[in-house]
Amino acid sequence: MKLDGSLIVMWAGVAVLILVTWRKKGWIGVQEGFTGTWGLSKTVIQIIPFALLAATIFTQMIPQSVIAGLIGEDTGLTGMVIAAVAGGMLPSGPFLSFPLAMTLFGTGAGQAQIVSFLTGWSVYAFYRVIVWELPSMGVRFTAQRLAVSIFLPIISGCIAGLLFQLM
Amino acid sequence: MDDKPEPPLHRRAGWLNTIIWLCIIVAVAGLCWWLKGLSTLELAIKSYADQLLMLVPRMLAALLISGFIQVLVPRRLVAKWLGSAAGFKGIFIAAGVGALTPGGPMLAFPLVIVLRNAGASTISLITFITSWATLAFHRILMWELPFLGPEFALVRYISSIPLGIIAGLMLMLATWLTARQKAGNT
Numbered sequence: 001m002k003l004d005g006s007l008i009v010m011w012a013g014v015a016v017l018i019l020v021t022w023r024k025k026g027w028i029g030v031q032e033g034f035t036g037t038w039g040l041s042k043t044v045i046q047i048i049p050f051a052l053l054a055a056t057i058f059t060q061m062i063p064q065s066v067i068a069g070l071i072g073e074d075t076g077l078t079g080m081v082i083a084a085v086a087g088g089m090l091p092s093g094p095f096l097s098f099p100l101a102m103t104l105f106g107t108g109a110g111q112a113q114i115v116s117f118l119t120g121w122s123v124y125a126f127y128r129v130i131v132w133e134l135p136s137m138g139v140r141f142t143a144q145r146l147a148v149s150i151f152l153p154i155i156s157g158c159i160a161g162l163l164f165q166l167m
Numbered sequence: 168m169d170d171k172p173e174p175p176l177h178r179r180a181g182w183l184n185t186i187i188w189l190c191i192i193v194a195v196a197g198l199c200w201w202l203k204g205l206s207t208l209e210l211a212i213k214s215y216a217d218q219l220l221m222l223v224p225r226m227l228a229a230l231l232i233s234g235f236i237q238v239l240v241p242r243r244l245v246a247k248w249l250g251s252a253a254g255f256k257g258i259f260i261a262a263g264v265g266a267l268t269p270g271g272p273m274l275a276f277p278l279v280i281v282l283r284n285a286g287a288s289t290i291s292l293i294t295f296i297t298s299w300a301t302l303a304f305h306r307i308l309m310w311e312l313p314f315l316g317p318e319f320a321l322v323r324y325i326s327s328i329p330l331g332i333i334a335g336l337m338l339m340l341a342t343w344l345t346a347r348q349k350a351g352n353t
Contacts, residue, residue, distance in 0.1 A: 037234025
């Protein structure tokens, strides 16, 4: 039922945004919004249903005990480090990382470790480094950014672990 | 920035991606069948159908929200704020702006280059990238809420708020230490 609440909030958000766009930018703005949505949808339709299926089959194949042993609730900092590096090595955008995180939920992975996984994916992002950062910002900048980012997945994992315990 | 029309956010993907994913599915499904038998594969497909059913209405709302935010957020103004910022204030501004920047790397990195050319410091740029990567609002709406639910999304968001600022402060400290060491050596 909680999830149904989020669905209502999201659609209310859609209504508010369309209204604000209409008041601020008129019908042209609203049209632009729908055009942008369609552009985004094309990407999503072409990838998501397929990536999700692949991720689901893949995680179904790995025995739960293996996942729980590597990044389960009780694995603590070690599990966070493993999850963060695994996340960083994912060679793709959000269309794989979030479905994968979702499927991890049911397989014995700890919530704090999933936070580390997502943070590792977003700050290490070795794929993004190779495709975007190195070519556009250079080696020095990239090395500096990675150096100050090393501990970030652990920090967020620890904060999240505390918050989950409080909830 | 000049007055050229802003580029659309996602243009990279095509049906080629779909074909690649179909090949991956066939490979993974074949492997699953071979290693675990047909029943595991059936289980996976059932769980996939459940997930899809939950996902479709949320995804549609998320896409509409992203589409309209794209229209409402003025990217040119964003570049101006960050370009002139510096020091501690710059780190906080960069973290805030990074969290508000919509779009994937194809949008964020061109923006980073523009900012660098406009004189933004490495410290603000790294803060910006970290904050954009961990907090970007559109990604939470489009991916995290539909896939992981509001409770998890909230906790992850709160635990990621300090990350961009920590990265910026660490680099600031490192820069300061290096400068002091150099001054000490000469």
